[in-house]
Structure formats: structure tokens, C-alpha cells
Amino acid sequence: MAGSKEIRTKIKSVQNTRKITKAMEMVAASKMRKAQERMRAARPYADKVRNIAAHMSEANPEYRHPFLIKRSGSSKAGMIVVTTDKGLCGGLNTNILRAVVAKLKELEAAGNKVQVTAIGNKGFGFMNRMGATLVSHVIGLGDTPHLEKLIGAVKVQLDAYEKGEVDSVYLAYTRFINTMKQEAVVQQLLPLTSDKLEQSAEEKRAYSWDYIYEPDAQTVVDELLVRYVEALVYQAVAENMASEQSARMVAMKAASDNAKNVIAELQLSYNKARQAAITKELSEIVSGAAAV
Numbered sequence: 643m644a645g646s647k648e649i650r651t652k653i654k655s656v657q658n659t660r661k662i663t664k665a666m667e668m669v670a671a672s673k674m675r676k677a678q679e680r681m682r683a684a685r686p687y688a689d690k691v692r693n694i695a696a697h698m699s700e701a702n703p704e705y706r707h708p709f710l711i712k713r714s715g716s717s718k719a720g721m722i723v724v725t726t727d728k729g730l731c732g733g734l735n736t737n738i739l740r741a742v743v744a745k746l747k748e749l750e751a752a753g754n755k756v757q758v759t760a761i762g763n764k765g766f767g768f769m770n771r772m773g774a775t776l777v778s779h780v781i782g783l784g785d786t787p788h789l790e791k792l793i794g795a796v797k798v799q800l801d802a803y804e805k806g807e808v809d810s811v812y813l814a815y816t817r818f819i820n821t822m823k824q825e826a827v828v829q830q831l832l833p834l835t836s837d838k839l840e841q842s843a844e845e846k847r848a849y850s851w852d853y854i855y856e857p858d859a860q861t862v863v864d865e866l867l868v869r870y871v872e873a874l875v876y877q878a879v880a881e882n883m884a885s886e887q888s889a890r891m892v893a894m895k896a897a898s899d900n901a902k903n904v905i906a907e908l909q910l911s912y913n914k915a916r917q918a919a920i921t922k923e924l925s926e927i928v929s930g931a932a933a934v
Contacts, residue, residue, distance in 0.1 A: 646919065649912040653905055660901035666730070667894035673785055674821070674887035680786070681818060681880040688873040695870045705860050708804050709867045712833045719754045720799040720808040721745070722831065724815035724878050725765030726886045727781055732893040734816055734886060735764045738826040742814045745828045746774070757808065759795050761879060777802075787879045789872060796875050800868065803832050815878040816885040822892065824885035831874060834867070
């Protein structure tokens with residue numbers, strides 16, 4: 643059994659660790675609420691753009707934007723991987739990167755070469771270590787995502803798709819479900835699938851009017867669909883940030899609870915060691931008195 647002094651040192655060390663994890667849990671809880679509000683605030687804009695894009699794409703059958711056209715033959719695909727910049731958030735990054743690796747293997751097995759855009763330091767480092775073809779990246783987004791920071795890296799993939807260099811683009815991120823559950827998602831971003839632009843009967847009635855285009859329908863549809871795809875990526879980053887703070891809060895709470903249990907066990911060991919030392923001293927005193 644370790645001595646009393648060693649056990650006291652261990653208890654102090656674990657108590658200091660628990661203070662840190664408790665503070666990180668409280669910070670993550672505060673940031674989580676803000677991230678959730680930001681994520682929910684972005685949804686109405688994305689929904690509005692989707693409805694207008696859906697209506698305008700149907701209203702102009704004579705023109706089809708490249709984002710709406712399914713094609714094959716380039717044998718090349720693009721992937722946008724959204725991860726966190728920092729760790730200590732449980733298995734969040736591990737889960738999404740595992741899903742990305744599975745998708746990359748599936749695409750490569752089908753004969754596709756994949757070019758990757760990494761959003762977040764963890765994904766950027768992982769893709770470099772894996773030897774993936776990185777065409778763009780963005781790191782250091784902070785606690786608040788800004789579209790102007792994302793747009794440069796994302797535009798590389800969008801331009802490649804428009805030029806026909808890739809025939810599909812995928813988006814990988816962690817979807818926020820609730821505080822205790824986050825889901826790794828790898829979905830097709832381009833070409834835009836029919837279910838993404840599908841409208842309900844109520845939405846069709848609400849967006850049933852005709853538009854007057856300035857300068858022309860093609861220019862407006864082009865700009866609108868680019869904004870819609872950018873909104874999808876921004877929403878994915880916002881969801882990923884909300885998931886990050888939720889996962890970090892849960893991970894830090896678990897660490898604090900484990901530290902509390904370790905302290906209790908060490909305190910019990912310390913009490914036992916202290917009691918053993920006292921008993922030993924009493925035995926020595928009694929033995930000495932008896933010898934006299």
C-alpha cells in the first residue's frame with residue numbers, strides 16, 4: 643500500500659483535475675446554448691432559400707443549372723469534411739472520421755478519385771496523415787462560424803463541379819439531435835437531389851407566384867442555387883458546433899464524476915493507511931511498555 647504522503651499528493655492532483663473539468667463543463671454548457679440558438683436561427687433562412695430555389699427551378703424548365711444535373715464519367719468526387727478545431731469532446735470527431743473513411747473506401751472501390759476539403763483542424767490533420775488529396779481547408783473558425791471564412795474553401799469544390807472536374811460532392815458533418823445524442827452524417831451535396839428541393843402542398847401554394855427577373859432568369863437561378871448550397875454548408879458547420887459543445891459538456895461531466903469517484907477511493911485508501919499507521923504506533927508503545 644502507498645504511504646499517506648503519496649496518497650495525499652494523488653488526492654490533491656485529482657482534485658485539481660476535477661476543478662479544471664468542472665470549469666470546462668460549465669463553459670461548454672454556456673457555449674452550447676449559444677451554438678444551439680445560432681443553429682436554429684440559421685434554419686429559417688436555409689428553408690426560405692430552398693423553397694424559392696425549388697419554385698424557380700420548376701418555373702424555368704428551359705434552363706437547368708449544373709447543380710441540378712446528374713452526370714457521370716469524370717470518375718472523380720469531392721468531399722467536404724466538417725470537424726472541430728479542438729478535442730476533449732468525446733468520440734465526436736472519431737465517429738465522423740470513421741464514417742468519412744468508410745465513404746472514401748466505397749468511392750475508391752467504385753473507381754473514383756476523391757479530393758477533400760477539410761473544415762476544422764482535427765479533420766485537416768487526419769486527412770494529411772491519411773494521405774488524402776486536399777484541395778482546400780479552413781481552420782480556426784472559433785465559436786461563431788462566419789460564411790466569409792468558409793466560402794473560399796467550399797468554392798473550390800463548387801467550381802470543380804461546375805467545370806465538370808468532379809461528378810459529385812459529398813458533405814460530412816455531425817448532426818445535432820439533442821444534448822445527449824449527435825449523429826455522424828455523410829450526405830450528397832451535389833448534384834442537388836429531388837428530395838432536397840421537394841415542396842409540400844402548402845409550400846407550393848405559398849410560393850406559387852411568378853417572378854420578374856433582373857437581369858435574367860439564368861443569372862438569378864445561378865446565384866440563388868450557389869447561395870443555397872453555401873447555406874447548406876453553413877448549416878452543417880453550425881450543427882457541428884452545437885454537437886461539439888454538447889459532446890464536450892457531456893465528456894467533461896463524465897470526467898468530473900469519475901474524478902469524484904477516484905477521490906473517494908483515494909480518501910478511503912488514505913484513511914486505511916492512516917489507521918494502520920496509528921495501530922502500528924500503538925502496538926509499538928504497548929510492546930515497549932510491556933517490555934519495561
